[in-house]
Amino acid sequence: MDASTTALVDRPLTINGVTLNSRLFLGTGKYRTNEEMNAALCASGSELITVALRRLDLDDPSKKTLLDHIDWKKYRILPNTAGAKTAQEAIQTARMARAMGLSDWIKVEVIPDPKYLLPDPVGTLEACEVLLKEGFTVLPYINADPILAKRLQDMGTHTVMPLASPIGSGQGIVTWRQIAIIIENATVPVVVDAGIGAPSDAALAMELGADACLVNTAVARSNNPAMMAKAIAMGVEAGHLAYLAGRMPVLPYASASSPIEGVVTVK
């Protein structure tokens, strides 16, 4: 604290050579309408949005692909492997997503557990190893395990994406101590994913030094998704600025804001 009064210099967020101006990544799931989704995407200022791969319903051609609803030239597409319970399923989903020709980025999710949707560390490592060899840009979704994060970045993944709390729970940054350790040891961007419920959560993640946040449910399930998208984007930016500025230490006692001497007296 005494040692330095110099704020950090901001460096743009770069993932595998691609610079992103917004540090908020947005999911496209769970919106009530496509109009609400598009309004939220626009209000968020996000440049990277996640999508999922699912089978066509060949008996109902009226169900359009999501990509007809959004301006996919405006956003970088990050397909995920949601639904994959094993490394093999995640690898196959990633390959199919890439074959569509839109993106070779992949959010790796290997999730055997349907209740808490927690990722499998071993399956995630296996999937990432294969996908890295096949040339994907790999963004793994992981439990907030610092050693696992280190193994992944050492293997070559292009980010690590530790969870803050269970997907869609809005519980906030439950794992903040572990995330702080991951950030301390990070050699690739750390994206806090899952569980962010409000701007204060996003700001806290960024104050810890995270490089970006990925949010979906908190926006989609707000009464006003566009307004909430804007709010969370501001929270992300506020937290990042605070990280750069350097926050005050937490003190056990009070410390007066007004001078202690020279107080006026009463007769």
Add this chain to the structure above:
Amino acid sequence: MDASTTALVDRPLTINGVTLNSRLFLGTGKYRTNEEMNAALCASGSELITVALRRLDLDDPSKKTLLDHIDWKKYRILPNTAGAKTAQEAIQTARMARAMGLSDWIKVEVIPDPKYLLPDPVGTLEACEVLLKEGFTVLPYINADPILAKRLQDMGTHTVMPLASPIGSGQGIVTWRQIAIIIENATVPVVVDAGIGAPSDAALAMELGADACLVNTAVARSNNPAMMAKAIAMGVEAGHLAYLAGRMPVLPYASASSPIEGVVTVK
């Protein structure tokens, strides 16, 4: 949650008939230099700033009044009664501050305890009662006690300003449950004062429905006060927007962001 998907309508913050465009109030204490202070005031966008009253050092005319350093036509001045240990001292300090002719607003602080700087509920009530009768616009600094807050607003104070944690501690919104009750029952603006250490704290206070935040140490003691002022101002606005938009509920379990059906399969 189910009942309504309509976001709240924003109403401007008004205290005793005065509308304030910024919901961040800033203290002027503890900056390393006047230049850093002014840069922070400017970056914050704040319209209301707090100052203290102290005796002149008649043997040193070089010590200028603070008001020569800041553009006091740009900001509304909120003198405080910091240093007062009793109601009588607070009343006298308020009267002297008003006699200067700049402001009849007063932040009432009655603080007998030098270590934790916690306010005295009885002395605060006494001082507010007198000052209201004398026509002051009264903003009392209080412990986060919902019944005390109710007594004060029923008496006619123009805000209540519950503390989040001890002054200058940066511990954050320690008293958030009590503050939420104060807000639920409030008939005057609720300003969360003391203990805010970072944008995430300010955002959380505003998400709870607070009307404004008062911050000093977190800005003044940052490595870069202007950057931190801006960050906290964004946190305040982000939290307020989120409050209006309506945040998602916190859930005990996960809730998938991607559809569960139609997952691709591997042979």
Add this chain to the structure above:
Amino acid sequence: MDASTTALVDRPLTINGVTLNSRLFLGTGKYRTNEEMNAALCASGSELITVALRRLDLDDPSKKTLLDHIDWKKYRILPNTAGAKTAQEAIQTARMARAMGLSDWIKVEVIPDPKYLLPDPVGTLEACEVLLKEGFTVLPYINADPILAKRLQDMGTHTVMPLASPIGSGQGIVTWRQIAIIIENATVPVVVDAGIGAPSDAALAMELGADACLVNTAVARSNNPAMMAKAIAMGVEAGHLAYLAGRMPVLPYASASSPIEGVVTVK
């Protein structure tokens, strides 16, 4: 920490000259049956139990007084003023309770708010002042406000009883930081009252240095009140022992439990 390796010496809990061997006080409300209540009282080892004063239903003589169900020679009776919304009502309730001849101890509750059941600091001060003059042994139930606690003990109350969280909520020691300050400045026993939901809560209160805990709902609403009474009594004792023994400091980093040198190596 380094300065001393001497544990504190235990002193018995004494309130207004009365020594109590158990540091757990138990409420008698909300049990499903009188049998469950008696089993819990017995299992708890408590020596002080709270009761309320209510009007007789003169049309139904079958409703016996609580005191017919419990062995009131075995326990010291602490009547409360629950239901009182003002100082005057609390004073009247206290006088009537004393007129019964069983006890001149009184738990002062002045609670205007039915939703969160938070006590009124001003009404509590007023009631305590009168009751102290009338010779009661006064145990006030208060918000965890250190300055209010100091005013009360300076006035002569025989304990202070700050709330941990709202009555019957089981939220635990929400106000622990404030309670720690109250304990630091205490000249009378500090009894943590309201909100304790489990042994871990009771233990935490005692580890902070509280002198006793008052519990009701957590026991009465357990599936097995007697077992829970025993569990919480153990938690109280465990926390008190730990306070005396002196707990380790909380460290930001890990500290190995096994020696770092001399590790065996693999060829």
Add this chain to the structure above:
Amino acid sequence: MDASTTALVDRPLTINGVTLNSRLFLGTGKYRTNEEMNAALCASGSELITVALRRLDLDDPSKKTLLDHIDWKKYRILPNTAGAKTAQEAIQTARMARAMGLSDWIKVEVIPDPKYLLPDPVGTLEACEVLLKEGFTVLPYINADPILAKRLQDMGTHTVMPLASPIGSGQGIVTWRQIAIIIENATVPVVVDAGIGAPSDAALAMELGADACLVNTAVARSNNPAMMAKAIAMGVEAGHLAYLAGRMPVLPYASASSPIEGVVTVK
């Protein structure tokens, strides 16, 4: 809550067929003297104690083996693999520990990181797989990762031992939400290991449904280790009893402990 008012029936803690009467396991590291250590072991009532394997200093025969200081017929010995950075080192340490003939139980620690001492999930899995095949009773120390815990128990480990917070930090049950999920899905005993700093922490772990706690630093670094050992043992038992009894739910609002009707009135 409504469904059942029946407390759970206690089942003794059994690990690989061995029943343990105490649910507290104690480490032997970091005591100031052997006398303090023995007093603490005795006061704790523990039946299982951990030790480490280290090279002899052949130039100093005065350094006796730990086992000469403690009554190793009284306690079951649980050697750990502390110091091992890889699976191979852990396996070798386990084999050497077993060759001493005292115990074929092993606490598997694979810890590449010296600052936070967090375990490596992959190395731990590898070491456990080999040691299970070689007939060890395997108790792995792991991050609080529910999927990893499931993989280990499915592989056949005899417990899982998730960490509460970093080793020796005394931060308490930081990972409680993850531990609760591990317990929910457990088919083997769950032992909460590392980070417990006080009886309240131990009680909380047990209230969540943990089967046992392993503690070292909190006891060894207390001013009075024997008293603290007793306190934590009581906390473990209190928490376990409360788990069996069934704790009350946490409520957002207050719930009066005294009847609302029949309050006496003042003229």
Add this chain to the structure above:
Amino acid sequence: MTITVNDKQYTTEETSIEGFLRERGFEPRLIVVEVNGEIIRREQWDTVTLTEGDVLQMAHMVAGG
């Protein structure tokens, strides 16, 4: 004679507190009585004669926290 007890009216011929309580089916113990705003300690019950229009409050101990 009609008296008011706990906000309800009762017609009785009993002029003693104890007599009235017994009439209503109560044991005269562990009960506190207020007559016209004045608390009457147990040992002084015999000194009180209930009269037409008296307003009483009668209370006892119940379970509470």
Add this chain to the structure above:
Amino acid sequence: MTITVNDKQYTTEETSIEGFLRERGFEPRLIVVEVNGEIIRREQWDTVTLTEGDVLQMAHMVAGG
């Protein structure tokens, strides 16, 4: 000719991927196709001739987080 697509059987005379998709009412874009376990990139669709008993998987992008 009968082929299996996404675990359901379809009878069709279309032997091209694009033809089959059009027959079912779909624009042949932003869709990924797997034929007998092999992913067929868009630019290679024309090289594939569907035959009796082929097993296909067809997927597209949907909303997800």
Add this chain to the structure above:
Amino acid sequence: MTITVNDKQYTTEETSIEGFLRERGFEPRLIVVEVNGEIIRREQWDTVTLTEGDVLQMAHMVAGG
């Protein structure tokens, strides 16, 4: 003439508040003055004549939170 200001004694021949302040080197603005326990508003300074033994308090605004 000796007066007491902020608990210290000063000898001065100035009998006006403004004169005394200027003598000490201060601009007579943004300062609040109490004379013998009574606050004197800026516009009333000229009405006050300082005399031997007066007790004054003089204050200004400083940085505070």
Add this chain to the structure above:
Amino acid sequence: MTITVNDKQYTTEETSIEGFLRERGFEPRLIVVEVNGEIIRREQWDTVTLTEGDVLQMAHMVAGG
């Protein structure tokens, strides 16, 4: 004869594990010994003859958590 034990060299005429330990002042109990990478259980110590250049590791139990 020179052997390496725990990375240090020792010159000894003792060819048994137990003899070497006693020579160094240790009771031959509660100690585990590895000779040239192979763990030797206590009951097999007598079957081992130490020879020039052997590399040993000797360990015991210490306090740990």
